[in-house]
Amino acid sequence: MPPATYSLDQVAAAFAKAAVVGVWKRTAVLDQWRKLIEPLPNGLKSVAMQLIGQFAHVPSQQVVAEFLQSNRMFQQAYAKNLVMRRVGWCDHQIVDAALAPKSRHVRNWDLPELTSPTDLASLLDCPENLLWQLADHRRCYWLRQSHYRLRMSRKRSGGLRLIEAPKPKLKTVQRRIWKRIIRWIPAHQAAHGFQPRRSIRSNAALHTGQSVVIRMDLQNFFASVSGARIAAIFRTAGYPESVALLLARLCTSKVSRFVWQMLCDENQAADLHGLVDQVSVWHLPQGAPTSPALANLAAFRLDRRLTGLAASMSSRYSRYADDLIFSGPTDLAKRSQAFVAKVTEIMVEEGFLPNTRKTRIMRPSVRQSVCGLTVNQKVNSNRADFKQLQAILHNCVTLGPAGQNRANVADFRAHLAGRIQFQRFIHPQRAAKLEAMFVRIKWP
Secondary structure (H helix, E strand, O other): OOEEOOOHHHHHHHHHHOOOOOOOOOOHHHHHHHOOOOOOOOOHHHHHHHHHOOOOOOHHHHHEEEEEEEEHHHHHHHHHHHOEOOOOOOOHHHHHHHHHHOOOOHHHOOOOOOHHHHHHHHOOOOOOHHHHOOHHHHHOOOOOOEEEEEEEEEEEOEEEEEEEOHHHHHHHHHHHHHHHOOHOOOOOEEOOOOOOOOOHHHHHHOOOOOOEEEEEEEEOOOOOEHHHHHHHHHHOOOOHHHHHOOOOOOOHOOOOOHHHHHOOOOHHHHHOOOHHHHHOOOOOOOOOOOOOHHHHOHHHHHHHHHHHEEEEEEEEHHHHHEEEEEEHHHHHHHOOHHHHHHHHHHHHHOOOOEEEOOOOOOOOOOEEEEEEEEOOOOOEOOHHHHHHHHHHHHHHHHHHHOOOOOOOOOOOOHHHHHHHHHHHOHHHHHHHHHHHOOOOOOOO
């Protein structure tokens, strides 16, 4: 049985948990609070405005709880409104869930029990003081002292991406965090990237033979996942605030604007303006072993909502990393523009931004491409890509590889081997011909 009344700190904890769940704006916070109590007591709308004004980005649940406990208007609302204190609260189970160590679904996950940073250090076989050093983001202001090696990498599409590769000590700790904690937290079934027994082929196979295939892209997927969202994932897993925050710090990064000036010139920085803003705060680093799985978990609500949206139109949805794929019957094809607009709206509500330049609406009259695979009739590789790779290998054999690296790839040999491996995954017989050519290349 729930208690007859709730204390101020208990009520603040429940409201804090509700506030950090959705998009960080006043209307969204109020919508979450209305799930706790309707109508809202006088003054809480002003409290929400003060909360958003105080914090530019989503703070931790503990920080919000402390803010509410010390806020005079929240205290007055608690003192004057008996409904906020009694079991008559419209959904007291939500309050109890905010105070409970673990919810029912979390108890089904095979997660280790951790009650303090000391327990975490023991689990990771790492001294606790070293964990705190590795979690210290103040080092982001000095490139040499940073726990990450930073470099700019050119995308196949021509743009730039920031690679943040953890240094050996942090990388070892992150691998243990993934192996012993993160991999036991289930992602949404729509996620096909970085998931066991799933691949680009399983992702593509879901969309074969459809009247329309819609492909959309999330902009700066990893960088758009905030540290506060990562901390919320670990809190959802049942860990106390101290453990959740330490785990989040170990799995996230910051890049100061001073470091940006050393990484790229003014023109590049202007092109990457949005990314600069995202990585200058607590975010998922692209290059850390924990980031792919955490990005999937951060997109759980997005996947759930888009799965429901697709199902409402008898359509299918899947996601491979930052690629969102929808496919369906003629009705989806007729309403594709409105559908894309709705998907975009949901993306923004869930804290992501669309890369509109990569949105494609593909009908059967054109090549329907999903992660580089053709899905018009069955899953198949792009024949043009195969022919191009075959021509490059032929030239490497006859003329030598030196003049064939026209894209200036850093490791051309590994690049070709990777492309052959991709073909082997889809068409083993085709790949055998390419492999026979590859072994004949005389490398310098």
